[in-house]
Amino acid sequence: MTIALLPAPLPVAMPLLVAVPLLGAVMGSFLATAALRGAYGESLLHPPSHCRGCGRRLNAIDLLPILGYALRRGRCTDCGTPIPALFPLAETAGLLIGLSTLWQFAGADLLAALLFGLLLLAIALRDSRDFTxxxxxxxxxxxxxxxxxxxxxxxxxxxxxxxxxxxxxxxxxxxxxxxxxxxxxxxxxxxxxxxxxxxxxxxxxxxxxxxxxxxxxxxxxxxxxxxxxxxxxxxxxxxxxxxxxxxxxxxxxx
Ligand SMILES: [Zn+2]
Structure with a gap:
């Protein structure tokens, strides 16, 4: 007799296999920004993403989920200000939420689970910043x-x-x-x-x-x-x- 620790993954379409984890990681980045700005009492939309040290506007490479942080070695290329660790953490959590959702759910259940996971992530990130x-x-x-x-x-x-x-x-x-x-x-x-x-x-x-x-x-x-x-x-x-x-x-x- 074999004991399965995890149920077998549900069969999913190839595009979803890429899109859902990617969406999770991108949303993780957005929710980390929302948590930080919310904790500082700032607007979510203005100004656009920038370094808190020198104000440099972030470009496409900076904004790449997980990779951006790794490529920049965790610091702003202009002034060296550390990028908050909340970003790679939230992006990785978003990626894992996407992957685990794909593993367990399909169809409408998958959409609902993704919404639940991302709402929980938004709450967890904000509460970790200022207990709000x-x-x-x-x-x-x-x-x-x-x-x-x-x-x-x-x-x-x-x-x-x-x-x-x-x-x-x-x-x-x-x-x-x-x-x-x-x-x-x-x-x-x-x-x-x-x-x-x-x-x-x-x-x-x-x-x-x-x-x-x-x-x-x-x-x-x-x-x-x-x-x-x-x-x-x-x-x-x-x-x-x-x-x-x-x-x-x-x-x-x-
Ligand atoms: Zn900077």
């Missing part, structure tokens, strides 16, 4: 999750709607209880809306594992950042870990 999850992303996640379920698995809509309510409600209760107990905020409302969105996309049965994995990730980060002496007041981007955990489980379980 913009409402447009969290509400967008809830609405698109319910919409995708209604479209693709209508019989599961009541369960997914309940998961959104319970997921959000559970974190809201935890956030409220922590604040009463400690007198300070332990969790952001963005995380509450994010877990509601994850519930809308993934349903009830996935929520406990998503929360557990995300908590383990957050604890591991706190231990690593504090060199083994984590403090209760440390800021950890729970939203980033919820996003990573949700995606791993979404593509990991058929």
């Amino acid at each position: 999850i913009p409402d447009i992303l969290s509400y967008g996640l809830i609405l698109s999750g319910l919409g995708a379920t209604a479209w693709l698995k209508p019989a599961l809509l009541p369960e997914h709607a309940l998961a959104a309510l319970l997921g959000g409600g559970l974190l809201a209760l935890l956030a409220w209880g922590y604040k009463r107990l400690r007198g300070r905020d332990g969790m952001g409302w963005g995380d509450v809306k994010l877990l509601a969105g994850i519930g809308a996309w993934m349903g009830l049965h996935s929520l406990p594992m998503v929360v557990l994995l995300a908590a383990l990730g957050g604890i591991a980060q706190a231990v690593w950042q504090s060199r083994g002496k984590p403090q209760a007041t440390m800021m950890i981007p729970l939203g980033s870990w919820l996003g990573i955990a949700a995606w791993l489980l979404y593509v990991g379980q058929p």
